Amino acid sequence: MMYHDTYWNMGIMWVIWLPIMVFCFIFLFRFFVKSNTNTFSEKESPLEILKRRYANGELSTAEFEERKKILGDN
Template identity: 45%
Template sequence: MYLYDGHFGGMHLVWWIIWIIFLAWIFFIPADIPYQRTKKDSPLDILKKRYAKGEISKEEFEESKKVLTSDN
């Protein structure tokens, strides 16, 4: 009798290995999915980033912040 009589040998074993690698890739490897919805920045967050980059002055930041945080 042969060691591998065709049940778990040959291509059958190769396909099991391929499936295990594929499932591990799906569940365990973190990756950014293209076109994935991301959290949108709020207008205040955008204002803070512009101030941090130096695109606007402190006065412009304070004035815009007042406008954004007002209830009107």
Template identity: 40%
Template sequence: MHNRFDYMGPNMSLSWFIPLVVLLVIALSIYMINKNNNANKTNRENRESALEILDRRYANGEINEEEYQKKKKTLKNQ
């Protein structure tokens, strides 16, 4: 007589595969979320503020003083 533990059908041989795949998907998801959060944090720290960009554009001569003052006033009022 066979009891329920003696028979290993065709599906039983791969029964470990589904939990392994689930764990791998969870681990990969956690890794990707951490990677994206670290990249976003770095970008936020290195990003120039709008006022710094305006100052740089004025210093490079891309905009005149009148335009600079107008945009600076707009930025400070926000």
């Protein structure tokens, strides 16, 4: 009977520890994936994109002002 109890206890331990390990793995995976995402992945407004492109030097001042007027922000 002693061996039967030992195997039963080992089975119960797997039932308890396996979900805990899976939860920890999922938590750590999401934490590290979220920390490596691009900072611009959130929805940016068109004006924010325009300002970012102007700040990066992709647009001249004239292009920036023209596109800003088109967007309707004076």
